[in-house]
Amino acid sequence: MTSKADIRMRGFLKRTAVKTLLSLIMKHSQQLSAEEIPTVEACGRVLVQDIVSPANVPNFDRSAMDGYALDAESTFGASEYNPLMFQVVGQVTPGESYQERIQPGEALSIMTGGPLPKGTNAVLMAEHAERDGDQIQVLEAVAPGKHVGQIGEDVKQNQILLKKGRCLRPQDIAVLASVGLSRVEVVRKPVVELLITGNELLKPGAQPSGVHIIDSNSVMLTPLIERDGAVLKAVHQLPDERALIRQHLRDSTADLICMTGGTSVGIEDHGPTLVEELGELLVHGIPMRPAAPTGFGLIAGTSAEKRKKVFLLPGNPVSCLSAYDYFVGRALRLMGGRSAEWPYRTKMVKLATKISSEIGRIEYVRLRIEDVQAFLIAAGGASILSSTTLADGFLLTEEDSEGYAEGEEVQVWLYDA
Amino acid sequence: MTSKADIRMRGFLKRTAVKTLLSLIMKHSQQLSAEEIPTVEACGRVLVQDIVSPANVPNFDRSAMDGYALDAESTFGASEYNPLMFQVVGQVTPGESYQERIQPGEALSIMTGGPLPKGTNAVLMAEHAERDGDQIQVLEAVAPGKHVGQIGEDVKQNQILLKKGRCLRPQDIAVLASVGLSRVEVVRKPVVELLITGNELLKPGAQPSGVHIIDSNSVMLTPLIERDGAVLKAVHQLPDERALIRQHLRDSTADLICMTGGTSVGIEDHGPTLVEELGELLVHGIPMRPAAPTGFGLIAGTSAEKRKKVFLLPGNPVSCLSAYDYFVGRALRLMGGRSAEWPYRTKMVKLATKISSEIGRIEYVRLRIEDVQAFLIAAGGASILSSTTLADGFLLTEEDSEGYAEGEEVQVWLYDA
Numbered sequence: 001m002t003s004k005a006d007i008r009m010r011g012f013l014k015r016t017a018v019k020t021l022l023s024l025i026m027k028h029s030q031q032l033s034a035e036e037i038p039t040v041e042a043c044g045r046v047l048v049q050d051i052v053s054p055a056n057v058p059n060f061d062r063s064a065m066d067g068y069a070l071d072a073e074s075t076f077g078a079s080e081y082n083p084l085m086f087q088v089v090g091q092v093t094p095g096e097s098y099q100e101r102i103q104p105g106e107a108l109s110i111m112t113g114g115p116l117p118k119g120t121n122a123v124l125m126a127e128h129a130e131r132d133g134d135q136i137q138v139l140e141a142v143a144p145g146k147h148v149g150q151i152g153e154d155v156k157q158n159q160i161l162l163k164k165g166r167c168l169r170p171q172d173i174a175v176l177a178s179v180g181l182s183r184v185e186v187v188r189k190p191v192v193e194l195l196i197t198g199n200e201l202l203k204p205g206a207q208p209s210g211v212h213i214i215d216s217n218s219v220m221l222t223p224l225i226e227r228d229g230a231v232l233k234a235v236h237q238l239p240d241e242r243a244l245i246r247q248h249l250r251d252s253t254a255d256l257i258c259m260t261g262g263t264s265v266g267i268e269d270h271g272p273t274l275v276e277e278l279g280e281l282l283v284h285g286i287p288m289r290p291a292a293p294t295g296f297g298l299i300a301g302t303s304a305e306k307r308k309k310v311f312l313l314p315g316n317p318v319s320c321l322s323a324y325d326y327f328v329g330r331a332l333r334l335m336g337g338r339s340a341e342w343p344y345r346t347k348m349v350k351l352a353t354k355i356s357s358e359i360g361r362i363e364y365v366r367l368r369i370e371d372v373q374a375f376l377i378a379a380g381g382a383s384i385l386s387s388t389t390l391a392d393g394f395l396l397t398e399e400d401s402e403g404y405a406e407g408e409e410v411q412v413w414l415y416d417a
Numbered sequence: 418m419t420s421k422a423d424i425r426m427r428g429f430l431k432r433t434a435v436k437t438l439l440s441l442i443m444k445h446s447q448q449l450s451a452e453e454i455p456t457v458e459a460c461g462r463v464l465v466q467d468i469v470s471p472a473n474v475p476n477f478d479r480s481a482m483d484g485y486a487l488d489a490e491s492t493f494g495a496s497e498y499n500p501l502m503f504q505v506v507g508q509v510t511p512g513e514s515y516q517e518r519i520q521p522g523e524a525l526s527i528m529t530g531g532p533l534p535k536g537t538n539a540v541l542m543a544e545h546a547e548r549d550g551d552q553i554q555v556l557e558a559v560a561p562g563k564h565v566g567q568i569g570e571d572v573k574q575n576q577i578l579l580k581k582g583r584c585l586r587p588q589d590i591a592v593l594a595s596v597g598l599s600r601v602e603v604v605r606k607p608v609v610e611l612l613i614t615g616n617e618l619l620k621p622g623a624q625p626s627g628v629h630i631i632d633s634n635s636v637m638l639t640p641l642i643e644r645d646g647a648v649l650k651a652v653h654q655l656p657d658e659r660a661l662i663r664q665h666l667r668d669s670t671a672d673l674i675c676m677t678g679g680t681s682v683g684i685e686d687h688g689p690t691l692v693e694e695l696g697e698l699l700v701h702g703i704p705m706r707p708a709a710p711t712g713f714g715l716i717a718g719t720s721a722e723k724r725k726k727v728f729l730l731p732g733n734p735v736s737c738l739s740a741y742d743y744f745v746g747r748a749l750r751l752m753g754g755r756s757a758e759w760p761y762r763t764k765m766v767k768l769a770t771k772i773s774s775e776i777g778r779i780e781y782v783r784l785r786i787e788d789v790q791a792f793l794i795a796a797g798g799a800s801i802l803s804s805t806t807l808a809d810g811f812l813l814t815e816e817d818s819e820g821y822a823e824g825e826e827v828q829v830w831l832y833d834a
């Protein structure tokens with residue numbers, strides 16, 4: 001729907017196939033620019049470039065055992081029948097360094113992680129030496145390099161440590177810290193604004209009263225937006241006033257706006273026409289149930305990156321959940337440099353109930369799962385949010401399918417990560 | 418090892434089986450007490466009691482369609498051949514209420530979500546009425562209740578909404594907000610303190626220098642502790658000074674302390690003897706590689722809940738990671754009322770390399786995965802943290818197994834959630 005004419009009260013003349021919407025999202029959700037942040041805060045963030053190590057880890061030869069550092073060659077010939085005596089000239093623990101050169105026939109007591117002194121190239125395990133005062137009997141020969149962790153054994157200077165596009169794990173930021181990289185360049189987080197529209201809505205925290213209901217959509221979307229790596233900058237609860245909604249759509253400096261409510265084809269549904277007026281309405285109306293009145297558009301800004309994405313999400317909470325989850329979350333993950341894939345676990349289950357679906361339409365089906373059996377949640381309307389709390393997971397029917405027979409094996413997505 | 422004698426430099430005389438450590442963790446990781454927090458912040462938190470709804474949602478009969486609210490009985494007999502005329506007496510949108518009673522032969526224009534006025538019990542879809550000025554022609558009879566979302570259709574007053582023990586999802590907190598529950602009682606988060614010991618360590622953010630290395634363990638553990646639902650209250654980087662470490666262990670008000678470094682049987686390893694001195698050292702030394710010098714103990718406090726758990730984690734980063742992940746994370750999840758299960762996805766893979774393991778020992782094996790083939794990461798030492806960044810996942814060998822043959826199918830845990 002790219003016509004400039006008012007589409008209200010005409011119904012969805014032409015719905016956009018869901019796969020078309022998905023490819024439009026893919027096309028318009030380019031990775032955002034970079035920002036530099038402290039490495040210790042970078043877990044879960046995405047690298048914008050390969051990281052080359054500026055240092056060796058460790059930057060000295062270190063002992064991998066508690067024992068004695070010595071010159072391996074001077075132990076050659078040692079055996080139980082021919083023990084060799086070494087003079088223990090001191091001790092070194094991690095964080096210390098022993099300055100003197102160790103001579104053949106001398107040994108230095110060393111703890112795991114301690115730096116090998118000059119003149120040594122191996123460590124004899126404590127268990128393999130008989131200590132007697134400041135002397136040890138060496139009962140077997142030690143090979144050069146034995147129990148020595150060499151310079152760069154963990155990380156070598158100039159080695160590529162981590163590649164561009166990497167979503168950093170706890171151990172990744174630990175490695176970055178260990179080479180002394182205190183800051184790191186990552187994809188910046190998408191900034192999101194929520195416009196929650198509807199005269200009937202009260203803010204979360206209020207009591208439902210008379211014909212007013214609580215805005216539950218902002219409560220639900222907030223943790224989902226965070227899950228998808230974005231920053232929720234503001235939530236605006238707005239009445240169905242065209243000028244006010246227009247102003248918020250136009251003036252927002254967010255990367256992405258989710259507008260809930262006012263997105264269908266009723267007389268109070270200002271969303272689609274406003275997006276059309278301020279920018280480009282790429283999609284309005286999709287063959288998905290619930291969530292048919294979903295829309296997607298762009299509102300131009302001052303730079304390519306500031307072309308705001310606008311998602312129009314139905315106000316009914318199940319529609320809102322499914323449309324956020326299938327479309328908006330994907331856009332946010334792509335903008336943040338992540339995989340578009342859903343962050344849900346999957347499970348193969350056997351349907352205890354037949355599921356019907358019209359060809360050409362995708363159904364968001366909520367299921368209760370007992371062991372490997374899946375039961376349809378009966379109360380399935382777009383407004384029945386409790387259906388998603390009763391459910392353990394969901395599936396989306398295929399667009400070209402009439403549904404699934406009882407007993408059929410299907411893959412479901414589990415709500416609990 | 419519960420002997421009060423100094424265990425340093427004697428080696429691990431008796432290791433505790435890993436399954437024994439796991440059951441001790443299970444036994445001592447009781448769920449913490451409750452706290453009341455705002456519902457909008459409760460995603461991911463665990464309910465301490467069943468939640469009963471104080472309200473109906475909606476609390477009025479509402480229209481599920483754009484159309485006309487009317488008395489169903491007065492449409493009986495209507496058909497294309499016998500259209501009935503109704504007077505449209507006004508309009509109601511969501512958030513408004515229409516005060517007058519609608520009489521038979523009258524209709525009220527109504528938008529989806531709008532409250533049904535008195536005298537009506539059904540909604541005729543806009544598409545099924547021919548409008549002509551302030552009159553409509555009704556072309557088919559409407560059944561009572563048609564397109565009406567009745568009081569309590571989503572949630573009924575006094576219904577159990579969510580059960581005790583529930584880890585709250587985004588849609589759960591939305592439902593709680595919708596019934597007007599602005600606060601909710603959840604299990605409080607475990608409070609954790611990190612004691613990072615080692616004279617050789619520099620704080621993260623510094624450059625490695627000379628024989629000093631960066632403490633990377635605190636960097637790695639911070640996001641893992643958060644992942645497991647706990648609050649990291651403080652990170653103390655301490656030298657290997659017995660009195661200082663003792664003071665921190667004794668005075669900490671955390672629920673759980675992770676001490677890294679100084680946990681083995683060397684002369685600088687103060688952890689185990691200090692726990693023994695201040696409380697009870699339940700486990701020291703396990704047949705797991707790396708992570709053999711892992712310990713677990715309790716230090717008494719002022720209340721049952723304040724009996725601090727102390728985990729002694731090896732300073733070598735791979736050991737630290739595996740011991741945190743297998744033991745500490747589990748304790749934290751249980752204390753927070755969650756499932757003990759690992760928050761990693763699993764995958765079945767085919768081993769491209771044989772994996773050897775000693776009977777009686779568990780190996781933490783890091784694997785690189787290409788499609789469904791898994792390759793052993795060769796650099797496997799406890800100090801080689803980069804082995805965990807090269808790996809895509811890991812497996813733990815079975816205690817009673819000699820390992821796995823090349824080509825064998827095994828289940829691995831994927832680092833990326």
